[in-house]
Amino acid sequence: MIELYHWEPNMFSLKPLIALHEKGVPFTSRYTDFGALEQYALPVALTGRMEVEHNPERDGPILVVDGTPMTESFFITLYLDDAYPEKPLRGPDAENRWRVLMWARFINEVLEPAVSTLGSRKFLSPLLQSRNRRDIEKTIERMPTKEQRDGWTAALAGSYSDDLVEDSRRKIGLAVKKFEDALAKGPWLAGQNYSLADINAFSILRPVQYLASDLLESASRTKDWLARIESRPAVKAALAASKTGKPHEAFTPGPEHSRWG
Amino acid sequence: MLTLYHWEPNANSGKPMLALKEKGVDFQSHYLDLLNFDQHKPDYLKINPNGTIPALVHDELMLTESTAIMEYVNDAFPGPKLMPDDPVERQRARWWMRFFDQYFGPSLSMIGWSVFVGPSVRQKDPEELKAAIERIPLKERRIAWSKAIYNTFSPEELEESRRRVGVGIACLEKALSERPWIAGETYSLGDINGFNLGYALPLAQPQACNDEKTPHILKWLRAIYRRPATQETWKMGRTQMASRVTYLSQ
Numbered sequence: 001m002i003e004l005y006h007w008e009p010n011m012f013s014l015k016p017l018i019a020l021h022e023k024g025v026p027f028t029s030r031y032t033d034f035g036a037l038e039q040y041a042l043p044v045a046l047t048g049r050m051e052v053e054h055n056p057e058r059d060g061p062i063l064v065v066d067g068t069p070m071t072e073s074f075f076i077t078l079y080l081d082d083a084y085p086e087k088p089l090r091g092p093d094a095e096n097r098w099r100v101l102m103w104a105r106f107i108n109e110v111l112e113p114a115v116s117t118l119g120s121r122k123f124l125s126p127l128l129q130s131r132n133r134r135d136i137e138k139t140i141e142r143m144p145t146k147e148q149r150d151g152w153t154a155a156l157a158g159s160y161s162d163d164l165v166e167d168s169r170r171k172i173g174l175a176v177k178k179f180e181d182a183l184a185k186g187p188w189l190a191g192q193n194y195s196l197a198d199i200n201a202f203s204i205l206r207p208v209q210y211l212a213s214d215l216l217e218s219a220s221r222t223k224d225w226l227a228r229i230e231s232r233p234a235v236k237a238a239l240a241a242s243k244t245g246k247p248h249e250a251f252t253p254g255p256e257h258s259r260w261g
Numbered sequence: 262m263l264t265l266y267h268w269e270p271n272a273n274s275g276k277p278m279l280a281l282k283e284k285g286v287d288f289q290s291h292y293l294d295l296l297n298f299d300q301h302k303p304d305y306l307k308i309n310p311n312g313t314i315p316a317l318v319h320d321e322l323m324l325t326e327s328t329a330i331m332e333y334v335n336d337a338f339p340g341p342k343l344m345p346d347d348p349v350e351r352q353r354a355r356w357w358m359r360f361f362d363q364y365f366g367p368s369l370s371m372i373g374w375s376v377f378v379g380p381s382v383r384q385k386d387p388e389e390l391k392a393a394i395e396r397i398p399l400k401e402r403r404i405a406w407s408k409a410i411y412n413t414f415s416p417e418e419l420e421e422s423r424r425r426v427g428v429g430i431a432c433l434e435k436a437l438s439e440r441p442w443i444a445g446e447t448y449s450l451g452d453i454n455g456f457n458l459g460y461a462l463p464l465a466q467p468q469a470c471n472d473e474k475t476p477h478i479l480k481w482l483r484a485i486y487r488r489p490a491t492q493e494t495w496k497m498g499r500t501q502m503a504s505r506v507t508y509l510s511q
Contacts, residue, residue, distance in 0.1 A: 075352050
């Protein structure tokens with residue numbers, strides 16, 4: 001049996017939930033409130049592993065297969081596509097599989113940090129500030145990496161500069177343009193078939209409708225594509241994992257912006 | 262038709278070079294001198310408008326991003342498998358490639374650009390350099406090149422990169438003390454990726470990476486160095502940068 005530790009069906013947690021439902025793979029859901037920092041209180045057999053400590057998403061879903069924890073939400077979906085080859089979510093050829101990887105690199109380097117910044121500023125900071133400050137600070141002190149401590153310290157303080165917000169909006173605009181261009185050539189991002197590239201991009205772009213809807217205003221193809229994915233039965237099933245009824249408000253600090261500018 | 266546009270067997274260029282050699286795939290090699298800005302010249306921009314290297318042209322298809330190119334090479338051509346059969350190990354190979362590409366690598370290359378690439382190109386005519394920067398198509402690459410050329414990395418940025426290189430070395434040593442290859446029992450694209458990033462670590466970071474402190478990294482580097490494909494790939498280098506690798510024969 002495989003277990004998935006995840007939070008609300010949004011951003012990183014949403015990707016494996018959709019992939020599992022699309023493939024019809026049975027799994028045990030371990031709902032973990034990332035906003036309440038429950039992921040830092042999981043058994044050390046999980047949290048002590050390098051792949052979890054140095055998670056490039058800082059906080060994200062963990063798939064556990066026979067005691068081995070895996071992190072990085074897109075690579076988890078690739079794992080699922082490798083391990084459960086029925087109903088493939090890539091292909092049929094090497095070119096299409098390469099395109100899925102190219103999208104993943106762009107999404108994790110450009111779109112994810114940008115959406116995480118806007119989402120943390122709007123939803124995570126107020127949430128943390130409504131809670132006991134000392135308790136949160138104590139948890140932050142015990143986080144394994146500097147990247148995690150820095151991300152949560154910024155969220156607790158709500159310290160997001162105007163430059164960072166503006167740069168995040170620029171990056172989201174860049175991504176939307178890329179989606180529009182790709183969707184002018186075919187129905188789905190990587191080609192003729194619905195694929196992991198669509199699941200990946202959808203999971204990150206979905207909350208932008210609540211954070212910066214003006215950036216989507218004239219992107220008619222992207223809006224149509226979001227609606228097509230939203231209506232899929234597997235996506236509805238994944239979104240039904242929400243306990244708050246507002247999954248689009250569930251944010252963590254997310255991956256860092258590229259340090260090279 | 263298969264043509265690889267690349268620089269020295271080092272970092273990003275070396276990854277698809279070594280993957281193609283391991284796979285035993287014949288390809289046309291097209292060398293571009295990164296320090297002479299060949300990758301931003303009109304002839305190459307006709308092939309890859311972003312002006313990044315490496316790029317692999319397979320018939321009508323132009324592929325970029327070194328790690329994705331390696332996966333394509335492994336996927337599209339017959340030959341030895343360069344990813345493990347076990348999907349759990351495959352996932353781990355990919356996790357490490359992201360760690361190399363987006364955490365360890367950029368920190369190491371920031372130091373490399375500040376001590377090597379910057380000083381190498383600063384010997385050129387300042388006006389020529391200015392024009393060269395203006396020709397770079399991607400904004401991110403323009404910023405990176407300007408920082409290297411005018412040495413505007415801040416001390417804090419460089420210190421943070423050094424800290425991250427220390428973290429990277431510690432993680433790599435720990436992983437290789439638990440298993441022979443980065444993903445597990447099988448030599449994979451993860452090792453090819455890591456070797457291109459790390460083959461010179463013991464030369465660049467002798468205090469942190471050496472036979473006493475990181476024996477598993479050294480053993481791993483030497484094992485990859487001995488592979489025939491590695492020997493052939495590093496012979497394709499044209500500068501002293503590539504010949505450094507021979508220290509691993511000791």
